[in-house]
Amino acid sequence: xxxxxxxxxxxxxxxxxxxxxxxxxxxxxxxxxxxxxxxxxxxxxxxxxxxxxxxxxxxxxxxxxxxxxxxxxxxxxxxxxxxxxxxxxxxxxxxxxxxxxxxxxxxxxxxxxxxxxxxxxxxxxxxxxxxxxxxxxxxxxxxxxxxxxxxxxxxxxxxxxxxxxxxxxxxxxxxxxxxxxxxxxxxxxxxxxxxxxxxxxxxxxxxxxxxxxxxxxxxxxxxxxxxxxxxxxxxxxxxxxxxxxxxxxxxxxxxxxxxxxxxxxxxxxxxxxxxxxxxxxxxxxxxxxxxxxxxxxxxxxxxxxxxxxxxxxxxxxxxxxxxxxxxxxxxxxxxxxxxxxxxxxxxxxxxxxxx
Amino acid sequence: xxxxxxxxxxxxxxxxxxxxxxxxxxxxxxxxxxxxxxxxxxxxxxxxxxxxxxxxxxxxxxxxxxxxxxxxxxxxxxxxxxxxxxxxxxxxxxxxxxxxxxxxxxxxxxxxxxxxxxxxxxxxxxxxxxxxxxxxxxxxxxxxxxxxxxxxxxxxxxxxxxxxxxxxxxxxxxxxxxxxxxxxxxxxxxxxxxxxxxxxxxxxxxxxxxxxxxxxxxxxxxxxxxxxxxxxxxxxxxxxxxxxxxxxxxxxxxxxxxxxxxxxxxxxxxxxxxxxxxxxxxxxxxxxxxxxxxxxxxxxxxxxxxxxxxxxxxxxxxxxxxxxxxxxxxxxxxxxxxxxxxxxxxxxxxxxxxx
Numbered sequence: 001x002x003x004x005x006x007x008x009x010x011x012x013x014x015x016x017x018x019x020x021x022x023x024x025x026x027x028x029x030x031x032x033x034x035x036x037x038x039x040x041x042x043x044x045x046x047x048x049x050x051x052x053x054x055x056x057x058x059x060x061x062x063x064x065x066x067x068x069x070x071x072x073x074x075x076x077x078x079x080x081x082x083x084x085x086x087x088x089x090x091x092x093x094x095x096x097x098x099x100x101x102x103x104x105x106x107x108x109x110x111x112x113x114x115x116x117x118x119x120x121x122x123x124x125x126x127x128x129x130x131x132x133x134x135x136x137x138x139x140x141x142x143x144x145x146x147x148x149x150x151x152x153x154x155x156x157x158x159x160x161x162x163x164x165x166x167x168x169x170x171x172x173x174x175x176x177x178x179x180x181x182x183x184x185x186x187x188x189x190x191x192x193x194x195x196x197x198x199x200x201x202x203x204x205x206x207x208x209x210x211x212x213x214x215x216x217x218x219x220x221x222x223x224x225x226x227x228x229x230x231x232x233x234x235x236x237x238x239x240x241x242x243x244x245x246x247x248x249x250x251x252x253x254x255x256x257x258x259x260x261x262x263x264x265x266x267x268x269x270x271x272x273x274x275x276x277x278x279x280x281x282x283x284x285x286x287x288x289x290x291x292x293x294x295x296x297x298x299x300x301x302x303x304x305x306x307x308x309x310x311x312x313x314x315x316x317x318x319x320x321x322x323x324x325x326x327x328x329x330x331x332x333x334x335x336x337x338x339x340x341x342x343x344x345x346x347x348x349x350x351x352x353x354x355x
Numbered sequence: 356x357x358x359x360x361x362x363x364x365x366x367x368x369x370x371x372x373x374x375x376x377x378x379x380x381x382x383x384x385x386x387x388x389x390x391x392x393x394x395x396x397x398x399x400x401x402x403x404x405x406x407x408x409x410x411x412x413x414x415x416x417x418x419x420x421x422x423x424x425x426x427x428x429x430x431x432x433x434x435x436x437x438x439x440x441x442x443x444x445x446x447x448x449x450x451x452x453x454x455x456x457x458x459x460x461x462x463x464x465x466x467x468x469x470x471x472x473x474x475x476x477x478x479x480x481x482x483x484x485x486x487x488x489x490x491x492x493x494x495x496x497x498x499x500x501x502x503x504x505x506x507x508x509x510x511x512x513x514x515x516x517x518x519x520x521x522x523x524x525x526x527x528x529x530x531x532x533x534x535x536x537x538x539x540x541x542x543x544x545x546x547x548x549x550x551x552x553x554x555x556x557x558x559x560x561x562x563x564x565x566x567x568x569x570x571x572x573x574x575x576x577x578x579x580x581x582x583x584x585x586x587x588x589x590x591x592x593x594x595x596x597x598x599x600x601x602x603x604x605x606x607x608x609x610x611x612x613x614x615x616x617x618x619x620x621x622x623x624x625x626x627x628x629x630x631x632x633x634x635x636x637x638x639x640x641x642x643x644x645x646x647x648x649x650x651x652x653x654x655x656x657x658x659x660x661x662x663x664x665x666x667x668x669x670x671x672x673x674x675x676x677x678x679x680x681x682x683x684x685x686x687x688x689x690x691x692x693x694x695x696x697x698x699x700x701x702x703x704x705x706x707x708x709x710x
Contacts, residue, residue, distance in 0.1 A: 058615035059414060114708050117701065118474070119507065119633045126627065127634030152474065153700035216696065233703045260413035264619035271626035272481065278474045279482030282696035295699060303707055339708070341571065341637035344650060345508035346472065347705035348588045352658055353469050354698065 030258060032066045032090035032250065037077040037098065040070035043218060044276050045242065048149055049093040052244070052269045059261045066091065066262075084247050085141045091246045093148055096134075097178050102141065105323035108331055109134050109145075111240045112179050113310045115331065117346075118150045118239035118274055120338040125241070128334035133327050144251040146266040148244035149273035152281070156232035156298060157212030158203070158224040163232070166302055175199055175211035179313060180236030186309035187302070196222075203227045212236070216284035217277065225291045233297045235306060244269070385613060387421045387445035387605065392432040392453065395425035398573060399631050400597065403504055404448040407599070407624045414616045421446065421617075439602050440496045446601045448503055451489075452533050457496065460678035463686055464489050464500075466595045467534050468665045470686065472701075473505045473594035473629055475693040480596070483689035488682050499606040501621040503599035504628035507636065511587035511653060512567030513558070513579040518587070521657055530554055530566040534668060535591030541664035542657070551577075558582045567591070571639035572632065580646045588652045590661060599624070 034053070038046040053068045069089075071077035080092035081099045097110035109130070116124055124130040125147055138145045157176065163169060170188035174181075181191035192208055202208045204227040211228070213219050225231070244266045251259070289295075298306075318325040389408070393401040408423045424444075426432035435447035436454045452465035464485070471479055479485040480502055493500045512531065518524060525543035529536075536546035547563055557563045559582040566583075568574045580586070599621045606614070644650075653661075673680040 055615055055619060058611060059619060061612040117704070119629060122626070122630035123634035123637065126630045153704055155700075215700065233699055233707070235704070235707050238704050238708075255416075256413060257416040260410055261616075261619075264410060264414060264616075264623045267626050268619045268622035271477070271622050271629075274474060274626075275477035275481045278693065278696065279478035281700065282478065282693045285696045285699065286692060289695070297703060297707075300710055303710055337641060338633065338637045340644070341633065341640045342705065343709065344588055344640065345510075345570065345636065346701065347709070348652060349472070349508055349590070349593050350697065350702035350705065352588070352590050352652075353593075353694075354702070355655055355658055 029062070030064050030254070032064075033069060033074065034066050034091040034093060034244075035069045035071075035074045035080045035083065035089050036092065037071050037080060037094040042070075043221065044273060044280060045093075045149060045151075046070065048269050048273045048276070049244070051272070052093075052265050055265045055268065056261055059265065060258065064258045064261060068093070081141070081143075081245075084245060085143055087142070087247050087249065089247075090250045091244065093242065093244050095240065095242050096145070097240075100178070103137060103323055104317045104321040105137060105327040107179055108324070108327045109241065109243070110178070111237055112331065113183055113236040114238070114307055116239055116335060116338065117342060118152050119346075120335065120342060121150060121239045121241055122147070122270075123338060124331065124334045128338075129330050130334070133330055137323055137327075138245065139248060142248045143245050144248045145243045145245040146263065147241060147270045148266055149242040149270050150277075151214060151237070151240045151242070152274055152277040153215065154234050154237035154240060155212065155215050155219065156234045156236065157210055158219070158228035159210040159230040159232060160203070160206070160228045161209070162230050162294070162296065163298060163302065165299065166305055169302070172209045173207070175202070175208055176236075178236075179310070180212065182313045183236065183306050183309045186312060187305055200224065200227065215277070215281045216288055217280035220284045220288055225288055225293050229293055230296050231288065231293050233295070235298065235303065242273075383418070385419050385609070387419075388424060388429065389421050389446040389448060389599075390424045390426075390429045390435045390438060390444050391447065392426050392435060392449040397425075398576065399628060399635060400448075400504060400506075401425065403624050403628045403631070404599070406627070407448075407620050410620045410623065411616055414620065415613065419613045419616060423448070436496070436498075436600075439600060440498055442497070442602050442604065444602075445605045446599065448597065448599050450595065450597050451500070452595075455533070458492060458678055459672045459676040460492060460682040462534055463679070463682045464596065464598075465533075466592055467686065468538055468591040469593070469662060471594055471690060471693065472697060473507050474701075475690065475697060476505060476594045476596055477502070477625075478693060479686065479689045483693075484685050485689070488685055492678055492682075493600065494603060497603045498600050499603045500598045500600040501618065502596060502625050503621055504597040504625050505632075506569060506592070506595045506597070507629055507632040508570065509589050509592035509595060510567065510570050510574065511589045511591065512565055513574070513583035514565040514585040514587060515558070515561070515583045516564070517585050517649070517651065518653060518657065520654065521660055524657070527564045528562070530557070530563055531591075533591075534665070535567065537668045538591065538661050538664045541667060542660055555579065555582065570632070570636045571643055572635035575639045575643055580643055580648050584648055585651050586643065586648050588650070590653065590658060597628075 036049055049068050053066055056064055056066050075083045080094055083089040084092045095110050097107040100107045134145055173190045173192050175194055176184050176191050185191050199211050391404055404423050408421055411419055411421050430438045435449050438444040439447050450465050452462040455462045528545045528547050530549055531539050531546050540546050554566050
């Protein structure tokens with residue numbers, strides 16, 4: 001089915017659900033549809049939003065049902081933003097950086113290279129102006145976003161060959177999206193986009209030389225350790241936030257009770273997901289350590305060049321987009337403050353614990 | 356009023372609330388009393404539990420009210436465990452290490468020197484067996500605990516003199532409770548316990564030579580920077596968890612709806628508190644940096660000796676308490692796994708970001 005036809009069909013169902021907010025005012029039964037960008041039962045992210053569905057139902061005594069639809073069951077994985085913006089679907093669970101085509105600034109709400117850790121990101125959102133900026137920008141698209149999980153630290157990716165110098169990066173074909181991809185491009189890498197299902201085979205056959213994905217828990221499930229022997233520590237996604245985003249009219253039409261249930265359930269998902277990523281990545285790393293994989297760190301000249309390249313990316317995107325410029329100013333200002341405490345608190349602690 | 360009389364009086368009110376669980380089954384209005392160990396509007400911890408009260412009320416459409424009572428308004432700050440255990444009060448918000456007199460193992464649920472970071476702690480709780488162990492032990496006291504916030508990294512404390520060697524610690528009088536205090540004691544420090552309100556004056560007058568408290572946000576409010584010039588980075592409380600704990604009969608008597616509302620509201624508080632501590636500590640550290648305070652790190656020989664001393668403390672407490680031994684085995688096993696990922700993920704990232 002063509003995407004256009006598909007959206008037309010679901011628009012009919014959408015019209016029905018768009019009536020529900022009016023009923024919600026009196027707390028009658030509200031049924032909403034939420035589409036995700038993940039397959040059903042997708043580890044941590046997919047199971048997280050499925051738990052959210054159950055929790056919301058329980059908390060509301062059944063008066064609020066937010067049925068979760070896995071990727072491609074209502075609309076394609078990356079059409080959820082448009083479908084909810086138009087009101088064809090009530091809500092989605094995905095990640096803001098997928099919509100940078102709509103607005104360059106959206107990337108920054110997910111995170112950025114050399115940027116916020118998970119804790120710093122949450123602090124920026126709730127106490128540094130991030131959430132207000134995000135809601136202001138999403139309102140232009142009829143959307144009302146909430147924090148919907150964070151992956152924690154991500155890895156730099158899997159490479160078939162060791163990367164000893166900047167020279168080794170030149171001409172490499174690497175699956176790496178987003179701002180990380182734009183930085184890599186400036187270092188001579190050819191960033192390639194491809195569907196998740198194609199990455200393993202492409203890496204095995206040498207169609208690509210490297211790929212990033214998430215972190216040990218998900219990476220080991222993809223089997224990358226079988227086809228690439230160098231696993232590099234991260235720099236480009238230090239704590240990527242996911243989102244649970246509602247059509248703004250649908251959100252505004254919900255009762256205060258249902259809104260507060262959704263707020264708590266999304267915060268619960270956010271926090272549980274951080275801890276689940278921590279636990280599952282730790283367990284998976286132990287398995288990776290038993291395999292023929294070399295855990296590696298990019299040499300300092302590459303990191304320094306990547307930082308310089310990222311400054312250029314920021315300058316370019318700021319020139320193109322006032323929204324990017326505005327959100328970046330907020331990120332940069334808060335990161336400066338947050339880093340001071342992270343360095344004296346967490347970073348110094350890791351040194352002490354390992355000394 | 357004597358504590359005993361006071362408890363007798365509140366026991367009458369307690370009897371009334373202990374009937375509410377039966378009514379809860381049919382979701383009639385449930386009113387519970389929650390006592391905290393903090394003064395009213397106490398920064399982050401106190402305001403966090405006050406937000407919890409509001410959120411629970413909103414989510415339940417007013418059918419569940421958990422009225423928050425600040426420290427000493429129903430029972431003394433540190434009598435909340437006993438009062439809830441007996442059923443005089445329905446719930447409390449406090450920290451498990453305050454009850455080590457009941458059971459040595461309880462300290463470990465808060466955290467321990469050179470132990471879990473905030474993320475590792477949550478991972479241990481939810482995916483490493485921590486929560487099951489905690490609930491099993493608390494059940495013996497008729498209690499049902501939930502995670503109720505985490506302070507994040509705490510500082511090592513304020514010292515009037517610079518600490519250059521182990522010799523400089525000998526004979527120092529320091530306000531430091533818990534496992535950190537026991538370690539310090541083995542290093543020749545005299546750990547002193549005192550009420551929060553007395554610390555500043557004692558430090559000013561030289562009755563004590565040093566004190567730990569929490570981290571920049573709370574420490575600066577205490578004014579310690581005016582009476583001690585050396586502020587040491589942390590090692591003994593790398594991520595202290597708070598608790599929201601119910602009388603088990605009260606909990607079991609709640610409807611599934613109300614239980615799930617409390618679960619979500621406590622997870623929301625947990626997550627919000629982590630981000631608020633991150634933000635407020637970062638902002639406060641910037642202020643401290645403008646004052647005549649030397650931010651310092653304990654020399655490596657002190658850290659090494661503290662680790663050795665902590666091993667001794669663990670051996671002693673394991674010999675005294677089978678519960679401690681059992682919980683410690685779980686902590687130790689999970690910490691080993693978690694550290695691998697924290698070192699490759701977060702710790703390596705801080706190095707890269709600062710390089």
